[in-house]
Amino acid sequence: MTQQPTVSLFIQCLVDHMYPHVGEAMVNLFDRLDIPVTYPDGQTCCGQPAFNSGHRQSARKAALHFLQVFRDSEVIICPSGSCVHMVRHHYPQLFKDEPDLMQMAERIGDRTYELTEYLVDVLGVTDLGASFHAKTTYHDSCHLSRSLGIRRQPRALLSKVAGLELIEMENSDTCCGFGGTFSIHYPEISTAMVDEKLRTILATGAEYVTGCDISCLMHIQGRAQKRNLPVQVVHIAEILSHQGEADHAGNK
Amino acid sequence: MPEINSLYKKLANDGINNQCLQHSLQGLQQRLGKGALNLWNQLPDQQLRARAKENRMQTLEHLDLVLEELAKKIQARGGKVFFASTAEQANDYISKVARQHNVQTVVKGKSMTSAEIGIDKVLEDQGIEVVETDLGEYIVQLAEDTPSHIIAPCIHMDRYQISELFTQKLGIPASTDPPTLTQAARTTLRKKLLSADMGLTGCNLACAETGHITLVSNEGNIRMATTMPPVHVAIMGMERVVATLDEHKTLLQLLTRGASLQKLSTYVSFQGGPAASDGPDGPEEFHLVILDNGRSRILADPDFKEVLACIRCGACLNICPVYGRIGGHAYNSPYSGPIGAVITPLLDGINKHADLCKGETLCGACKDICPVENDLPRMLSLLREKLAHGDKNWDVQPSSLQERTMFTLWAWLIQHPRIYHATISLMGHLQHAWSNRAGMLDNLPGPASKWTRTRLLPAVAQKTFRKRWQEKLSKSKASRQQSGDQHE
Structure with missing residues (x-):
């Protein structure tokens, strides 16, 4: 296998606090595939609870924080479909009146994958x-x-x-x-x-x-x-x- | 049982605990919900729905011109058209027509728009008898109840309840045999249909190119209600109109499939004016009431205009997992289910119907099944934004200071990882009193009790993933250093 880009783990807040072994399992998987893994420190929550409650100003702040933390990540992998959906589809909406941030959000969204999607569609591993x-x-x-x-x-x-x-x-x-x-x-x-x-x-x-x-x-x-x-x-x-x-x- | 502080929650709870309703909803969703999805997947033209939506949006773009064209064509045939800005204006107009003709009995075709304006009560208050002729609507009317589904109004009742009702109200011998019950209703309704002075119906579609309105039905009652009485009044939401016959054809295909999995309904009635002088069929007078009642405001808002593309087939009710548990009465509006959750607040007040905006999971099933691909979850999310932050254009008051403060504080924590993680860690220390042996929390106090009353919650882990990662890092650093030392 050619050298794959380093995977940045985007650990959903519930996994971080309540199901840490799910995060560890992900690390094991990438270790087994010999893919370098990193965990950008400072990550918290993608902002979905605020977004779905209508509090978009708060969600926007969470999104800004996310963009900052994962700014330099090549590939961002998350063990949660709804968090990926938030980043990929809702972040651009949050910055619809701010072209620079919107572009940044779209680029990060393009590099953010759900775990199984990345394994099967990108790495071609089943x-x-x-x-x-x-x-x-x-x-x-x-x-x-x-x-x-x-x-x-x-x-x-x-x-x-x-x-x-x-x-x-x-x-x-x-x-x-x-x-x-x-x-x-x-x-x-x-x-x-x-x-x-x-x-x-x-x-x-x-x-x-x-x-x-x-x-x-x-x-x-x-x-x-x-x-x-x-x-x-x-x-x-x-x-x-x-x-x-x-x-x-x-x-x- | 905990206190329930909103009508939506109370009515939802009633629905959840109603065994008969639960049984009916299960059947409805298994058959119609799944069936419609299958139909869309089998459509030979997979672009049909997207094209229908595109046409709908184009028509909405110049709705005023399309409506004017429709009105002109109908007037040219001797029909009368009335534009009603409000429910009150529509009711006044229909009452006036009824008085002019000394109407004693009105037979109705199923119409949610008529429920929206509350015409039945207005007519009844003037001593006019109003009779629903759609079987489901008739049953609901006899039971002095309200419809719980926009297409299947009495889905919340079973044949045993209907049998009891018919025995009591129609004086028939007790029977739970559906054909016998249907025949009893038919006998009563036929007399009404033959003797009524006015037919009052809704409108499924109207076509500007040809100048007619279209009504679909499976019972034949619409055909009679629109042709037997001397006067026919049809009421339509102003967005029902399509520009061309081609668009009409597409929507008709989608409407009956979405509503009842039929390629075409048993009856399709076209009305475009009174009976011609040389033909015996049709009413002596035809009136079309075109209703705004808040629709212009929706049309003017690019975020919500899309909802006017809805063709009221009811498919979203047949797939929605929330509707499937709570039933239609919980929405306390003629429009229930996902479409009701969007259109009712927009027509009747967003704050007033805040629970409808918030009381769904945004799962997206309604979007997938919609024949015109309306993105209802997107609109629910935007309604919630208005509720959170307030909105002058829609006269929405913002959420409570407490709620806003909570989210502001939350957002601040999200941006300050160290304090955020310390807070989580503190929660971890405080949770022991509620933790069971398996590391699950039960009987939590405060707002968390709303979760733990019916569900356990996993405890905060002794070591979060973040801590485990840091340990792993320092371990591998140590081992690298060690192996580095050995190499030296």
Whole structure:
């Protein structure tokens, strides 16, 4: 393999604070592919919670900070579809009246990829030598599947994982009801939505549900555990970095 | 149960807990929602929807001229056209026509625009009997209820409820057999349709090139309501018009597919004026009421103009995961679902309907299914911006000082990584009281309780990724140094 550009990790805030092992799994993956990795210090949050709440002035500040932190990054990889969607599609909107910043935002957006998208579409890799012996179902998160059009890539990667039996759920791209602050402002609706998602997950008989967005997975996990349901969540990066027979997901 | 402080949340909750509704919505979305997506994927011309949108936007660009053309053509045939700026003007005009003809009974075709202006009550207050003739609307009317879907008004009721209603209101023997129930309604409605003095309908499409309005139906009631009574009044939102017959053809294809997966509805009625002097068919008088009622303001705003391209097929309701859980009554407006969440605040006040702007996840399913590719999530997001920062043009008051302060503080933290990470770390230290064995938080106090009442929340990790990365760096630096030492 020719020398690939250094990958700058854009670690979603929820991964940083609550699911750090997902970030570590990503690092393992790139180490295995012999691709240099860096983590630009000073990164915080892409601004999506503010943007989706209508507070675009605050979101703009977060975007400015992001542009500053990742200014010199060649390739920016994130384990979250919705954060990539934010950078790629919403940042230019935030700077629509500021041509210089808009151009900068567009350029950074062009260099920002979701993990599975980068692996499959750019690196052309599907087999990462992973093994994960479990029945698993896959949730198509909204911004990932609809806005970024990423459905094929994660499935291509999962299909090469030894021992993994992928069982598709019904309506795999129906929203899990997280929606950021929506889940706090409208908890009853949000919970009804995740219960419907769990109904389709449980119907597959899978032991694990995976996906490319930890926020959806956090929502599904939080509800499943509250209800003591027999399904666990695992981010796709964890599956792809996992090798060996037993002890599936990397727990904290 | 926690206190519920908004009507939207209360009505949504009612919907979520209504088993009958849940069952119906499940069926509706499985069949119609998925079906429409499949239809779009199978369209031989994959550019059809994009072209339809382009045509819609072009027509909206010079809507005044297109409407004038439509009016002229209809007037030339002896039809009467009235431009109503407000709901009140539309109601006054229709009332006046009813009085002139001494109307006792009005038969209606299904029309959400008529619900928007509230014409039924206005006519009833004048002692006029108003009868819905669309089966679903008729059921809702008998039940003294409101429609919960713009195409399938009584989707929230099942045949057992309808049976009870018909036994009570129509005096028929109890039956839960759908054909028997339909026949009972048909018998009653036929008498009304044959004896009514006025037909009042909406308008699915109007075509300026030919000067007619188009109504689609599957029950034949529209054909009767528009031709049997001596007077036919049609009311249309001013954006219903298309410029050319070619555009009309495209939209008609998309409308019936989006609404009910039909290549064409059972009936398509074209009306363009009173019956000709040499032909017996049609009403003696035809009136077209073209309604603005806030649409001009939408048209003038480039951010929202797109919503006027909507053809009211209802497909977005059939795919929306929020509508699919809460049902149509939660929107408390004739227009429910994603389209209702955008159009209702724009027509009736953004602050007043703030919950409609905020109460979705922006998942984008409505955008994918829309026959004219309307980007409703984009518009919801812009409505939220107006609610957050206020907007003079739309008379929107900004969000509370508390909310604005919170986001300002948040943005400041985002820009100050060290303090940001210290804050997260502090939260990590404070969380132990609520942490369970598996490292999940439960029963959190304050606003976080809105999450943990129904869901657990992962605790902040002992070591964040950032810390782990720093450790990894210093370790590899140390080992490099070590190996460097060995080489020396």
